[in-house]
Amino acid sequence: MNSRRTGSQKQMDEQLLQAFERVCEEQLALCEALENIADQLGAQPDRQKCLQMAEELDPVMQRAHAFEADVLFPLLASIANDDSQQTAVIARRYLEQLKMEHDDDVGLVGEVVEALREFGQDNSPISSDAIGYMLRGLFVGLRRHLAYENQVVRTITQNH
Numbered sequence: 378m379n380s381r382r383t384g385s386q387k388q389m390d391e392q393l394l395q396a397f398e399r400v401c402e403e404q405l406a407l408c409e410a411l412e413n414i415a416d417q418l419g420a421q422p423d424r425q426k427c428l429q430m431a432e433e434l435d436p437v438m439q440r441a442h443a444f445e446a447d448v449l450f451p452l453l454a455s456i457a458n459d460d461s462q463q464t465a466v467i468a469r470r471y472l473e474q475l476k477m478e479h480d481d482d483v484g485l486v487g488e489v490v491e492a493l494r495e496f497g498q499d500n501s502p503i504s505s506d507a508i509g510y511m512l513r514g515l516f517v518g519l520r521r522h523l524a525y526e527n528q529v530v531r532t533i534t535q536n537h
């Protein structure tokens with residue numbers, strides 16, 4: 378991206394980092410809570426906790442996706458479309474990858490919310506093992522996604 382770093386550019390970078398850190402922390406806490414639930418599912422399932430998580434999951438993910446859709450994706454798109462920026466190509470790749478992960482998450486979150494709700498109501502058509510497997514898929518994938526998104530955010534705030 379270019380080497381001119383104006384005061385307002387720095388301020389925008391700072392705002393981007395802060396916004397990312399907020400949604401990132403919230404999602405990491407969510408991953409930890411999901412892992413705790415998954416660990417307890419077989420031996421001592423806490424159905425109340427499952428119901429609570431079924432309510433919390435969607436709003437956290439919606440805030441995370443709003444950050445991507447409203448802040449991060451438009452910024453990446455503007456870099457990707459600016460051929461004078463050295464990192465236009467890499468920004469294009471970041472954007473493609475993050476959008477794909479974003480779409481995968483949306484489907485999985487819906488399935489997990491439903492599974493947790495049914496399990497919480499003691500009305501689950503699938504085993505606790507299967508739910509544990511699903512939860513692991515979500516938090517392992519989400520942690521990986523956050524590490525990648527962190528790399529993307531650091532790269533664009535350092536280079537443009």
Ligand SMILES: [Fe+2]
Pocket residue numbers: 441442445522526
């Ligand atoms: Fe994300």
